Amino acid sequence: MMHAQNQQIFLSCHPSDWEAALILRAELEKAGLSVFKEKSSVYLSDGWLSRLQDNLKQCSVFIILIGYNNVVEWHSVEMQLALSRNLLNQNDSRWLPVYPILLPTANLKAIPDLLSVFPVTYWQIDGAIPKTLLTAIQTRAELHHTASLINHCPYLGLNTFQRKHAPIFFGRRKETLEIIRYFGTASQILPDSIRRHEEEQFCRWVQIEGSNVSGKSSLINAGLIPLIEQGALWPRTGFKQWKIIGPLIPGEKPLQQLAELLEAVLVKDPEQRDNLRSYQQLLPDDTVLNKRLNAVTDPSVGFVLIIDQFEELFTLATKNEQRLFDAQLANALLENDSRFFLITAVSTGFLEGFEHLLCLSEWYNTRCKRYTLGSISQNSLREIIERPAELAGLDVKDVATAILADSQNETVFLPLVENALHYLWEHRHKNQLLGTLYQQKGGIVGLLETQADDLLVRLEAHIPNSKTDALKLLLALTRVSPDGLHTRQRITLDEARLIAGQNDKQRGQKIIDFLSGKSDDHLGQKASTGLRLITLVGAGGESSAGYQQPLHKHQFVDLLYERLIRARDQGEDAAQQVGYWQTLYEYIRNSSVTNNRHQLLAKRAKAWQHSRGLGRWWRLAGWIDLIAYYKLGWPSAESPEGRFLHVSKIAVGVQAVLLALMLSAVGQSLYWVYKHKLPLSYMLMQQRFRLIDAGLLPVPLPNMVTIEPDEFSIDTEPGVSFLSDGEPVAEEPKYATPGSEIGLAKRFYLSQYEISYQQYDYYVWQQNDKVDYPATAKGGRNQQPVVNVSWYDANAYLTWLSEKTNAHYRLPTEAEWLYGDRAKTSTDFWWGDGISKNKANCIDCGSAWDGEQSAPVGSFAANPFGLYDTVGNVHEWTCSVWKEQPDGNQYTCAIQSGATRVFLGGSWHNRSIFLLYSSRDWDVPGYTSDYLGFRAAKID
Numbered sequence: 001m002m003h004a005q006n007q008q009i010f011l012s013c014h015p016s017d018w019e020a021a022l023i024l025r026a027e028l029e030k031a032g033l034s035v036f037k038e039k040s041s042v043y044l045s046d047g048w049l050s051r052l053q054d055n056l057k058q059c060s061v062f063i064i065l066i067g068y069n070n071v072v073e074w075h076s077v078e079m080q081l082a083l084s085r086n087l088l089n090q091n092d093s094r095w096l097p098v099y100p101i102l103l104p105t106a107n108l109k110a111i112p113d114l115l116s117v118f119p120v121t122y123w124q125i126d127g128a129i130p131k132t133l134l135t136a137i138q139t140r141a142e143l144h145h146t147a148s149l150i151n152h153c154p155y156l157g158l159n160t161f162q163r164k165h166a167p168i169f170f171g172r173r174k175e176t177l178e179i180i181r182y183f184g185t186a187s188q189i190l191p192d193s194i195r196r197h198e199e200e201q202f203c204r205w206v207q208i209e210g211s212n213v214s215g216k217s218s219l220i221n222a223g224l225i226p227l228i229e230q231g232a233l234w235p236r237t238g239f240k241q242w243k244i245i246g247p248l249i250p251g252e253k254p255l256q257q258l259a260e261l262l263e264a265v266l267v268k269d270p271e272q273r274d275n276l277r278s279y280q281q282l283l284p285d286d287t288v289l290n291k292r293l294n295a296v297t298d299p300s301v302g303f304v305l306i307i308d309q310f311e312e313l314f315t316l317a318t319k320n321e322q323r324l325f326d327a328q329l330a331n332a333l334l335e336n337d338s339r340f341f342l343i344t345a346v347s348t349g350f351l352e353g354f355e356h357l358l359c360l361s362e363w364y365n366t367r368c369k370r371y372t373l374g375s376i377s378q379n380s381l382r383e384i385i386e387r388p389a390e391l392a393g394l395d396v397k398d399v400a401t402a403i404l405a406d407s408q409n410e411t412v413f414l415p416l417v418e419n420a421l422h423y424l425w426e427h428r429h430k431n432q433l434l435g436t437l438y439q440q441k442g443g444i445v446g447l448l449e450t451q452a453d454d455l456l457v458r459l460e461a462h463i464p465n466s467k468t469d470a471l472k473l474l475l476a477l478t479r480v481s482p483d484g485l486h487t488r489q490r491i492t493l494d495e496a497r498l499i500a501g502q503n504d505k506q507r508g509q510k511i512i513d514f515l516s517g518k519s520d521d522h523l524g525q526k527a528s529t530g531l532r533l534i535t536l537v538g539a540g541g542e543s544s545a546g547y548q549q550p551l552h553k554h555q556f557v558d559l560l561y562e563r564l565i566r567a568r569d570q571g572e573d574a575a576q577q578v579g580y581w582q583t584l585y586e587y588i589r590n591s592s593v594t595n596n597r598h599q600l601l602a603k604r605a606k607a608w609q610h611s612r613g614l615g616r617w618w619r620l621a622g623w624i625d626l627i628a629y630y631k632l633g634w635p636s637a638e639s640p641e642g643r644f645l646h647v648s649k650i651a652v653g654v655q656a657v658l659l660a661l662m663l664s665a666v667g668q669s670l671y672w673v674y675k676h677k678l679p680l681s682y683m684l685m686q687q688r689f690r691l692i693d694a695g696l697l698p699v700p701l702p703n704m705v706t707i708e709p710d711e712f713s714i715d716t717e718p719g720v721s722f723l724s725d726g727e728p729v730a731e732e733p734k735y736a737t738p739g740s741e742i743g744l745a746k747r748f749y750l751s752q753y754e755i756s757y758q759q760y761d762y763y764v765w766q767q768n769d770k771v772d773y774p775a776t777a778k779g780g781r782n783q784q785p786v787v788n789v790s791w792y793d794a795n796a797y798l799t800w801l802s803e804k805t806n807a808h809y810r811l812p813t814e815a816e817w818l819y820g821d822r823a824k825t826s827t828d829f830w831w832g833d834g835i836s837k838n839k840a841n842c843i844d845c846g847s848a849w850d851g852e853q854s855a856p857v858g859s860f861a862a863n864p865f866g867l868y869d870t871v872g873n874v875h876e877w878t879c880s881v882w883k884e885q886p887d888g889n890q891y892t893c894a895i896q897s898g899a900t901r902v903f904l905g906g907s908w909h910n911r912s913i914f915l916l917y918s919s920r921d922w923d924v925p926g927y928t929s930d931y932l933g934f935r936a937a938k939i940d
Contacts (some may be wrong), residue, residue, distance in 0.1 A: 008036040009137065010059035012078040017067035020103055020125050024065060027129050033137065048190060049077075049235070056081055061137055062098045064115070068105040070230075071112050077235045080177055083114055087174045097140050099133060113166035113226040114173060117387055119143040145390050154388030157422035158415050158532060158561040161218035169222035170387040171380035171414065172215065175373060176223035182206045182369045183341065184236025194238040203369050204333050205342040207310075209351065210373035212487060212562040215414040216345040217308050219373065220247060224343065228304060239302030239339065246305055249537075250312040251490075251556075252640075254325040255282055258305075262292060265303070286327040290335050302339050305329075310346040314353030316490075319610045322356065330359030333367060348372075349487070376414060381407055384417055389433070398435025399424060406443050415561050416580075419531070420447045445568060445580055451531040452564065452581045459514050466511055471587045473500040473511065474533065477559045478588060484567025484577040486588065488559040489602075490537060495642065496557040512536075512557065535560045597628055605644035621648035623655075676773045679781065685758070689765045700759045701805065702751035702936050705866045707820050709744045744891075750812060750820045751936040753857040753868050754876065755797070757781035760789065763797050771796070777930050779853040785874045785933040787854065791901050791925035794877050794934040801936065812937035814880035814890035814902045814920075821870040821905065822917055823863040829871055830863040835912040840872035843911045854908050854931070871915050874933040875903040882922035900924055907931035 009028060013021040025035040036059055056062070062082035064071065071079055085096035100120045102108070111120070121133045121143075136143050154168050161169050185194055185202050210216050225244055234240050245261050248254070259279035267273045282288050293303050307313075313322055332340035354361045376384065385403060389396040403417060420443075424433040441447045460467045476499050479489045493512070494505075501508025517532035537556040559565065565584060567577040579585020608619040626648060669683035691697045757774075761781065764771045774788040789797075791811075798809040812820070827833045829840075837846035841855045849855040858868045879893035882900040894901060900922045906915035909931040913919070923932075 008034045008059045009061040009063055010036050010056055010078070010082070011063050011065065012075055012082070013065035014067060014069045014072065014075050016069050017065055017103060020067065021065055023125055024063075024101070024123070024129070028137075031129070031134055031138070052078065053081060056085070056096070057094075060096070060140060062086070062096050063137070064098065064100050065103065066100060066106045066111060066120075067103040068107070070107065070110045071115075072231055073234060073240065076112075076231055079112065079115070080180070080232060083173060084177055087177075097136070097142060099137060099143065101133070112230050113169070113222070114176070116167040116391075117170060117173070117383075119145045145393075149391045151392070153422060153425045154392040154394070155418050155421035155425055157419045159418075160415075161215075161222035163221050163225055166222040166226040168388045168391065169218065171376055171384035172219050172223050174380070175219060175371075176227060179206060179208065179219075179224060179371050180227055180232050181236070182371060183233050184238075191235050191238045194236075203367075204338070204340065205344070205368045207368050207370045208343070208345045208373055209348050209370055210345075211413075212347050212349070213413040213415060213566075214373045214375070216373055217247075218414060220306055220308060220343065220345060225306070233302065233304075233341075237302055237341070240300045241298070241302070243301060243303045244306065245303055247308045248306065249309045250307065250317050250325070252316050252318055253321050254313055254317050255279065255321045255328070258282065258289070258325065258328070261305075262289070266292060266296070282328060283324065286324070286331045287335075289328040290332040290338050290340060293332070293339050294337075296339070302341060304341040304343060306343045306345075308345045310344040311350035311353060314350060314356050323358070326357045326359045330363065333360075334363065347487075349485070376407075376417075378404060378407065381417065384414065385421065388421075393431055394425070394428070395432040396421075399433045399438055402435050402438050403444065413563065416444045416448060416563060419451070419561075420444045423447050423451060423531075448563070449581050449583070452533065453583055455515070455531055455533065456583070459511065463507070463510055463514070466507075469500050469502060469508075470511055470515060471584060473508075473515070473557075474559070474565070474584055475588055475591055477534065477557065478565045480588060484579075484585075486562075486565040486567075488562050488565065490556040490558045492642075493536065493555040493557055532560050533564065534558065601641050601644075605640040608644050608647075609640050617651065620651045621645065623652045626652060677775070678773060679776060682761075682781065685761070685782070686765075689762055692762065699804070700756075700762050701801070702753070702755060702759060704749040704936070704938050705752050705820075707744075707748050707750055707816070707865060709746055710819075710824065744815060744819055747940065748812075748816055749938040750816070750865075750867060752862075752866060754785035754874060754933050754935050755794075756783050756857050757786045758783060760786040760797055763800050766800065774928075775930070777854055779849070779855070783856040783858075785854050785857050785869070787874055787930045787933045788928045789933065790928050791877050793928075795879075798936055807938055808940075809936050809938050810893060811877055811879035811934060813893060814878045814904065816937055817876065817878050817904050817935070818890075818917060820865055820867055821863070823865040823867070823870075825864065828916055831861075835915070840869075840912075840915060841908045842872040842906060842915055843909070845872055845912055845915075849908055851908060854933075870905055872906050872910070872912075873908060874905075874931050875907045875921060875929075876905050877932070877934040878902045878904060882920075898925065903932060 011021055011025055011028075028035050036055060056078075062078075062085075064075075064079055064082070082096055082098055085094055086098050088095045098115075098118050100111070100115050100118050101123050102111075102120050104122075104124065108120075121130055123129065133143070135141070150168070156165065183203055183206060208216050208219065225247075228242050228244065231240055231242065233242060243265050245258075245265050248257050248261060251257065256275075256279050259282055260275045263273040263275055263278045281292075285291075313325065317325065329342060332338055333342060354364055357364075381404060382400060385396055385400045388394075399421070403420065420438065421433065423441075424438060424447075427437055428434070438447070441450050456467045456470060459470055473496055476491055476496070477488055479487045481487065491499075496512055497505040497508035499508065500511040512534065515533045516535055534557055537558050563580045565588065566580055567585065568580045577585075579588075604619065604621065608616060611619050621644070626645065665687070666683065669686050670680075672678075672686055673680060673682045688697060692699055757777075758781070761773060764773050774786060774793070777784055777787050794811060798811065801807075802809045821830070823830050829835065831839055835842075835845060838860070839845065840860055841847045841849045843851040847855065847860075849859075854874050855869075857873075859873075860869060862868045863870055878901065880891075880902045881889050881894040882902050883889045890902075901924075902920060902922050904920060906912075906919060
């Protein structure tokens with residue numbers, strides 16, 4: 001080991017203690033030791049940090065003199081650099097021993113927690129240096145506590161370290177100092193000269209990433225927070241004083257929690273705090289967080305928001321709260337001269353969740369420095385075991401050797417070690433922790449399993465049949481993963497009571513009290529000694545990380561330690577895996593169906609909660625799901641799952657009523673279509689008609705096309721007639737086709753399409769069974785042209801239509817029909833002289849319906865007037881009386897009853913020659929056919 005006389009001693013002190021430092025230096029020099037001098041010039045210009053490090057490298061001993069002003073500013077920087085070297089292995093020549101010396105004016109409680117590992121030496125200025133200290137300095141040896149400083153257990157078990165536990169927080173000093181150095185500027189500018197708004201690489205956001213059992217929360221609470229409060233960030237940020245906001249666990253309402261924490265930090269008088277007002281200020285303006293912090297008048301104050309379990313922002317927070325919270329943080333971080341700094345701790349299994357943060361994700365790779373918190377090293381593990389034992393005067397030599405040996409074969413996590421040591425302390429022999437007991441209980445993992453099993457045995461003894469209920473509660477607190485890497489999840493206290501008590505809340509509360517280590521008057525004892533499995537979060541209770549949470553309306557239950565539900569030994573499949581607590585692990589594996597339902601319920605509840613409009617209805621549970629969920633234990637009505645199931649029950653009730661009404665309607669509709677010989681599809685048409693009657697759908701009225709008056713001629717061979725086979729014959733008067741001039745004196749209207757079944761059937765529906773529905777055509781009903789209607793039927797429909805619309809509807813005259821059909825063209829058909837292909841529907845028209853059935857109205861192109869299906873498809877009634885030779889009757893509607901009536905246009909049943917304009921046909925008014933329909937005319 002290097003002797004101190006070969007190198008110098010670095011003496012660190014506050015300027016106010018400089019006189020005492022000079023006296024101490026003189027005493028050290030009397031003993032033949034060299035003390036580094038003239039270090040004050042280091043702090044007068046940029047590059048100070050490198051020069052300070054160089055000076056420390058020349059020194060082999062670090063003495064920190066602590067007086068009234070404690071350790072602040074430059075004093076603190078020197079301490080941090082010295083501690084970094086002290087963390088090295090003692091066999092390393094760079095290792096630096098640290099000796100704190102306290103003046104009579106020093107406040108022992110205000111000593112930095114990072115120095116608690118070192119025994120302090122009290123020194124009177126007018127006295128000699130204690131011989132023990134002087135010998136240690138000369139030999140660069142570590143000092144050890146000679147008396148117990150604490151009289152309680154120095155190990156926390158499965159509990160997370162809190163701020164008050166900083167003096168006994170060991171094993172993570174190196175990581176704590178490294179994270180501190182991530183913040184602020186990397187350049188060595190004097191703190192008072194730092195220009196935060198001018199440095200692109202100025203770091204405000206550090207994220208700590210690690211497994212769920214790496215000890216992130218303990219590092220934050222007992223490592224980072226004390227150091228930040230003592231001004232450790234000043235050299236790199238320029239802020240001498242620091243206000244800690246949080247730590248905060250996002251939960252469902254992160255923005256609401258932020259509002260409450262801001263009030264607690266910024267408003268000194270609790271009576272003046274208004275959490276609701278603070279929350280409402282954050283809602284409309286994304287810059288309020290930054291504005292409120294910058295409004296603090298003292299420019300030396302910086303603010304750091306600490307967010308633990310940051311993954312809850314992805315997994316639990318509502319979408320709106322997530323979006324608003326994300327925007328507030330991003331705006332505060334991006335403001336160049338902001339006082340805002342951010343520490344987030346997140347489990348590595350949830351890093352992909354950052355894609356949900358639209359604002360922070362944009363800067364995640366450029367503005368955030370990420371620190372991975374790994375497992376505990378051998379040196380750190382030894383420190384965790386031995387340093388607290390030294391403070392408590394315990395002998396841990398045998399236990400330390402055994403635990404260090406175990407750590408060679410298995411990754412060791414801080415909570416497991418703390419739990420084993422806590423158990424051994426409870427069963428200590430005098431001041432010795434027994435290595436034999438440690439081995440008997442199966443080491444670190446065996447101790448955890450033994451304690452947990454013993455806890456269930458004691459619970460069963462006091463509350464009969466409670467073991468299964470306790471396991472069921474622990475299952476509900478588990479988010480199960482097929483690979484055995486289960487994670488914890490919170491549930492509300494009310495929900496936990498129902499699950500643990502099988503819907504008996506009082507019984508459930510007793511089980512919760514037992515598992516959380518609370519005293520229970522009904523049990524007559526403290527429920528648990530040492531080991532706790534669960535903790536209460538919120539509503540003024542502690543968080544799972546052990547610190548005070550903002551007040552909430554509800555309390556939540558959370559697993560205290562996630563390793564309880566994890567697989568210990570990874571086999572090729574889940575059946576080969578061994579859990580850290582095998583009893584619970586087996587229960588989780590055997591309850592996979594139940595757990596899957598729990599997870600499905602949670603996912604469905606969350607999806608329903610975030611949905612809007614009709615999505616909230618479609619995502620509700622059905623009655624079969626409700627039966628399955630009821631078997632799981634009905635969750636609290638205040639939880640997302642409880643609200644989801646409550647609304648689902650209401651919806652199922654509404655659905656049952658609607659189903660009964662629907663079945664009644666279906667039965668009535670079925671009878672209706674059967675009675676009127678209508679197709680089954682008309683069951684839906686009946687509902688449409690009902691909606692039309694209710695004014696919810698429009699009445700199916702024909703669309704009318706305006707026809708302006710003009711005249712045109714029909715030129716044919718006089719006296720030539722046609723038979724059905726298309727051959728000209730002179731003897732067939734029925735098909736007489738005289739050439740003529742047709743002129744119309746005033747405007748009229750024709751329906752754009754042939755009247756459809758839907759239009760006609762609605763008219764029949766309105767007659768309340770006083771009129772029969774026409775027989776269904778081969779092609780069906782709906783938008784098919786209505787056929788099987790007589791001339792009287794057509795006129796009855798048009799009379800109803802006139803009354804319905806307050807207009808004058810009738811059948812067109814022969815002249816009107818021909819005028820509309822021809823549309824001022826002079827060719828055989830309105831499109832040309834040939835029949836062409838797929839222009840109309842007839843036996844040889846080349847359409848999909850040729851010779852088989854009518855086509856739906858509007859299936860072919862419209863003529864120049866905009867009228868459809870004037871050629872082929874179905875014949876159309878006119879109101880004119882049949883005459884072999886024109887005598888003016890083609891311009892008028894028939895008055896005499898029983899006279900034969902003209903129908904025109906040809907049909908799907910005819911060859912194309914009968915589709916010519918000159919082709920005419922007739923029959924008695926009562927005649928019906930499946931190729932005869934009609935078109936409406938309207939006159940002003």
